[in-house]
Amino acid sequence: MKKPLLFAALLASQLAFSQASTDVCSSNTIITVGSSCTPVTGNLFNATQGGPTPPCTSNRYDMWYRFTVPANSNMVRIQVTLPATSVGLSTSNTYVEVFNTSACGSVAAGVSLACNTISSPRFYSGLTAGATYYMRVFTTSNPNTAPSSRYDFSLCITSNDNCNTATTLTPNTDLVYSVQGALGTVGTTPTGCATGTPDDDVWFKFVPGSPAANIVLSNLGSNLNTSGIRYQLLKGDCGSLTVVDCGSGTGTFPHLNLTPGDTYYIRVYSNGSSALTSNANFTINLNHIAGSVGSSRMNEVFKQVNLSPPSLLKDPWEVTYGSDGMLWVTESKGYRLFRINPSTGVRTTVLDLSQGSTFFSTPSDQAFNMQFDIGTYNPQGGFAGLAIHPKFLDPVTPKNFVYVSYVHEYLSTAPSNGGTFYKNRIVRFTYNTSTGLLESPVSLCDTIPGSNDHNSQRMIIAPVGGTDYLFYAAGDMGAGQFSNRFRPMHAQDPNYYEGKILRFNLESDGDAGAYAQWLPNDNPYGQSAVWCIGIRNNQGFAYDKDKNILYGSSHGPYSDDEINVIERAKNYGHPIVIGYASDGNYDGASAGTNNTTSSCPDIVSESATAASIGTSYKDPLFSAYAVSKASIQAIWKTNSPPGNGSWPSEGWSGLDLYKNSVIPGWKNSLIVSSLKWGRLLRLKIGSDGNSILPIGGYDTISYFGSTNRFRDLAVSPDGRDIFVIMDRSGTTSGPSAANPIVPGCAGCLTKYTFLGYRDQSNKSTIPTYVDVSDPGTNNVCVPVNSAIINDDNNNLWVPITGPDGNVVAEIKANGQNLGVVTASVYKNNGALRQYLGKRYMDRNLTITPAVQPTNPVNIRLYISNAEIAAMTGDPLSSITNVNQLKILKNQDACRGTVGSNTTLIDPDYIEAHGTGGYVIGGTISSFSSFYFGAALITLPLDLLTFKGTLIDNTTLLEWETANEKNTDQFIVERSIDGRNFLAIGTVAAAGNSSANVKYNYTDAAVTTLPSNVVYYRLKMMNQDGSFSYTTVVKITLTDIAGRLSVYPNPASSVANVSFNAGKAGAASWKLINKSGATVLQGSVNLKAGKNLIPLNIQHLAAGTYHFVFTGADINKNINIQKL
Structure with a gap:
């Protein structure tokens, strides 16, 4: 055996030190120049220095290529990229060089066009169309260290100098390009709205998936910035294009009314009369503006935005909305953790545990990397579970811990379907607020069994007895089915971790031993992490802090996905026992592979088994598709219907609890993601948290049916956005696959934003099961949820909901953007209110948009049966039936009694809404307060004028009245935000007067207020106690010497401090947290007049900070609120 071994060793040595195959010019590789990048892989392992010395460096371990410039083009873009495994190469030691020759024999330093690092795409212009050029990729570092993968790279060469070679844009992906040396197409392309001289254009194309898209241009080179950048949007075929639109400069340019499925071209060029030859780079990005999508039989409309392009994420597994305002997403096959901006999709890698990763620099930390080739051994899940400590970035006592669960090691594969064995691990990392990366790994447990099926791996942090713990779902490892058919089933044995929910400490409790310190001492099964048993494949958790209930979602075998x-x-x-014990639908079958033996025992009687377990047995809160025993028997015995894609087990995965009240009817709902049927489902929880209520007669409601497997979801803190992550594999069956209602996006992170309801015959399609809101507190104005009306929903019915999640009102703005719309509701308790003998309803509401409409809008105002009954039951109300009601509108702020004259609005319709109330539809020209009654309400005073003037650092308020009757006094009220007013003084009224009466009031304290703007109004009191409010007067204070103010305040990233100095001088400032520690400080040379100090507070924790500003004759301070 010695000779064969010697030969094998020599062969291995020869292979290990073999020279790169294209190490000399004559052995070059041909690269085809395309319109879009099609990478060619290369490797510099053991490359030599055979070529000419480049002008940019001396060492040149190279590989050689040649390419031919396309016809009608004289420029190319060359991009070299490095994979994660290429640790021997970098963007600073790797170069690309092009030679102006078409023969290897002529390659020399004198014909080098340029050599550059690969830190960015490189552009070579002035080339000859149809000519061949030689080039090389080389490194300055000797590439002789095994393994060869250290020197992998990919190369692509593109040219898009004309329409026929237009580069296809990938949505939401920045593409760096240049017009440097590009040939123009003047005279061959329609000018249309174009300006400038298109003598150096480059071309791009895209096919919109929705009727709108943004073209984003940025990062201009200096010469292009000077010349000016221009673009055209065109449609059609390259030989017969039609101009759609044009634009100039940098920024985001929206284009609406596109035709989905058609091809559009973007032509980019410089404005100047001559083509640019240098510094002409730019960045282009295409963002699809998703149209609204219908969601379910409940008619909600959502906006869909993909925050990542298809397949960019390698099977995302967990999405969590962090307390830092970012989405944390694990990548199950890429073994990376991302922080992703929920608005822009911009992502940062905060952890990389892939095999061979150099994310960590020390061997002890690198030992936490995945220890197997995922291409060879592919576990179910992988890098999966995530939990963030509740005190993450806490401003007082931060616990910046992030917990991750992942498959760490491959162990073995047993023959004859005996199972594939891995080892799973839970690790705690610490977030470094300076670097934005995770560090300091600590293993909580590295003995959890793993498998290629049913790893589960979902985690959540929830309290028990007031202390937070980490809960981990360990699946049954697929025991009893497929390749794990004879793997031992341990779900019922508390001595094993398979098929359990486990519980761990968030921090060491000090017990001796590497494992014991992480195990709570009061776990129910001794020194074990086991919390409960009998779990198949729990892939979702949700915790209700109000009811102290932890929910889990688990897969069923043939049916009966469970919420526990x-x-x-x-x-x-x-x-x-599968699903409900009492239905016995699995009697005579098993939970394993159908119609054969497995490690899953046969089930004789589910009810009898549950009874024998005793009081520790717990039925699911809900069991989905709990089909009959006959259906299970058909699957078990005859595999009918064939294949698990058609079985009534949907694969319920990620779980979340919707506690917000923004979307009507959703409050206190469980939202679960579906794998097999590609959708979300909603279940309404009863008030006790231990029951499921019907939703419009259904037990579940489906949303966003797609061809993708929905793995997990997260809900934004305000409840408007739902974030979904999807596997790269698609659904193959079920209602969503057959009739998808949203576009597929494999492996995507997608955001769904609630918009409202569609219009039907000038009425809303809101479901009638959504009840009329009860504000919950009587005899006070209760702020309700705000709404947002913009381009996305200004032709939809946009609801305003109360704290209970039910409906208060709806607005259809008829194409007008009203911005943020705030509202308050007053509900009277007691006798019907009256004014001057006129009764009006126990409910009134005030609606205030950021922008008042300029044209009529439609409203729907909701009232309860009890409120109608109180009106019809009072003979003095003049209301005997609901159809006699009128809308009474005035300019009051929200209050308990009518405060000013009302305008009568005849309803467009009044109709019953479900069984709990009525809706009154109307058309209005502006918003304010709305009352309900039979007749107008008028007040005994005419206010002729009310104005304010800033004089000598004081505010002078002046007003004039006429026809006063029984007027008592005027209360002057002041506000710094336009919403919350405080009384600052009173002025006695004339009482009764037919003549005009003038009044005034001086506010001498205006300069002490922490605001640049101050608001005033009058509360006009009558002798009988009734009152009304005037309109609001606004005073701007920016020119007052000594004024210190902040905007915006609250702020999330930058707070601008403004100080109006009376004279020039020096000053210093500091920002102090609530613990008294200085977190920022600095100094400034003031100029006379306005001075601006921008504070970068993005890295600070949310909370209140104190800004102190001192100098000669200066001692100012103001509070700043960090969001």
């Missing part, structure tokens, strides 16, 4: 209430020491039945 997770409790200490409970037994959830698997594999001997």
Whole structure:
């Protein structure tokens, strides 16, 4: 055996030190120049220095290529990229060089066009169309260290100098390009609205998936910035293009009314009369503006935006909306953790545990990397679960811990379907607020079994007895089915971690031993992490802090996906009770592979088994598709319907709890993601948290049916956005696959933003099961949820909801953007209110948009049955039936009684809404307060004028009245935000007067206020206690010497401090947190007049900070609120 071994060793040595195949010019590789990048892979391992010495460096371990310039073009773009494994190469030691020759024999330093690092795409212009050029990729570092993958790279060469070679844009992806040396197409392309001289244009194309898209141009080179950048949007075929639109400069340019599926071209060029030859780079990005999508039988309309392009994320597994305002997303096959901006999709890698990763620099930390080739051994899940400490970035006692669960090691594969074995790990990392990266890994547990099926791996942090713990779902490892058919089933044995929910400490409790310190001492099964047993494949958690209930979602075998209430020491039945014990639908079958033996025991009687388990057994809160015993028997015995894609088990995965009240009817709902049928489902929870209520007669409601497998979801803190991540594999069956209602996007992170309801015959399609809101507190103005009306929904019915999640009002703005719309509701308790003998309803509401409409808008105002009954039951109301009601509108702020004259609005319609109330539809020209009654309400005073003037650092308020009757006094009220007013003084009224009466009031304290703008109004009191408000007067204070103010305030990233100095001088400032520590400080040389100090507070934790400003004759301070 010695000779064969010697030969094998020599062969291995020869292979290990073999020279790169294209190491000399004569052995070059031909690269085809295309319109879009099609990478060619290369490797510099053991390359030599055979070519000419380049002008940019001396060492040149190279590989050679040649390319031919396309016809009608004289420029190319060359891009070299490095994979993660290429640790021997970098963007600073790797170069690309092009030679102006078409023969290897002529390659020399004298014909080098240029050599550059690969830190960015490189552009070579002035080339000859149809000519061949030689080039090389080389490194300055000797590439002789194994393995060869250290020197991998990919290369692509593109040219898009004319329409026929237009580069296809990938949505939401920045592409760096240049007009440097490009040939123009003057005279061959329609000018249309174009300006400038298109003598150096480059071309791009895209096919919109929705009727609107943004073209984003940025990062101009200096010469292009001087010349000016221009673009045209065109449509049609390259030989017969039609101009759609034009634009100039940098920024985001929206284009509406596109035709989905058609091809559009973007032509970019410089404005100047001569073509640019240098510094002409730019960045182009295309963002699809998603149209609204219908969602379900409940008619909600959402906006869909893909925050990542298809397949960019390698099977995202967990999405969590962090307390830092970012989305944290794990990548199950890429073994990376991202922080992703929920608005822009911009992502940052905060952790990389892939095999061979150099994210960590020390061997001890690199030992936490995945220890197997995922291409060879592919576990179910992988880098999966995530949990963030509740005190992450806490301003007082931060606990910047992030917990991750992942498959760490491959162990073995047993023969004859005995299972594939891995080792799973839970690791705690610490977030470094300076670098924005995770560091300091600490292993909580590295003995959790793993598999190629049913790893589960979902995690959540939830309290028990007031202390937070980490809960981890360990699946049954697929025991009893497929390649794990004879793997031992341990879900019922508390001595094993398979098929359990586990519980760990968030921090060491000080117990001796590497494992014991992370195990709570009061876990129910001794020194074990086991919390409860009998779990098949729990892939979702949600915690209700109000009811102290932990929910879990788990896959069923042939049917009966479960929602469970997770409790200490409970037994959830698997594999001997599936779904509800009482229905017995698995009697005579098993939870394993159908119609054969497996490690899953046969089920004789589910009800009897549950009874034998005793009080520790717990039925699911909800079991989905709990089909009959006959259906299970058909699947079990005859595989009918064939294949698990058609079985009534949907694969419920990620779980979240919707506690917000923005979307009507959604409050207190569980939202679960579906793998097999590609959608979200909603279940309404009863008030006790232990029951499921019907939603419009259905037990579940489906949303966003797609051809993708929905893995997990997260809800934004304000409840308007739902974020979904999807596997790269698609659904193959089920209602969503057959009739998708949203576009597919494999492996995407997608945001769905609630917009409202579609219009039908000038009425809303809101479902009638959504009840009329009860504000919850009587005899006070209750602020309700704000709405946003913009381009996305200004022709939809946009609801305003109360704290209970039910509907208060709806607005259809008829194409007008009203911005943020705030509202308040007053509900009277007691006798019907009256004014001057006129009764009006127990409910009134005030609606205030940021922008008042300029044209009529439609409204729907909701009232309850009890409020109608109170009106019809009072003979003095003049209302005997609901159709006699009128809308009474005035300019009051929200209050308990009518305060000013009303305008009568005849309703467009009044109709019953469900069983709980009525809706009154109307058309209005502006918003304010709305009352309900039979007749107008008028007040005994005419206010002729009310104005304010800034004089000598004081505010002078003046007003004039006429026809006063029984007027008592005027209360002067002041506000710094236009919403919250405080009384600052009173002025006695004339009482009764037929003549005009003039009044005034001086506010001498205006300069002490922490605001650049101050608002005033009058509360006009009558002798009988009734009152009304005037309109608001606004005073701007920016020119007052000594004024210190902040805008915006609150702020999320930059707070601008403004100080109006009376004279020039020096000053210093500091920003102090609530603990008294200085977090920022600095100094400034003031000039006379306005001075601006921008504060970068993006890195600070949310909370209130104190800004102190001192100098000669200066001692000012103001509070700043960080969001």
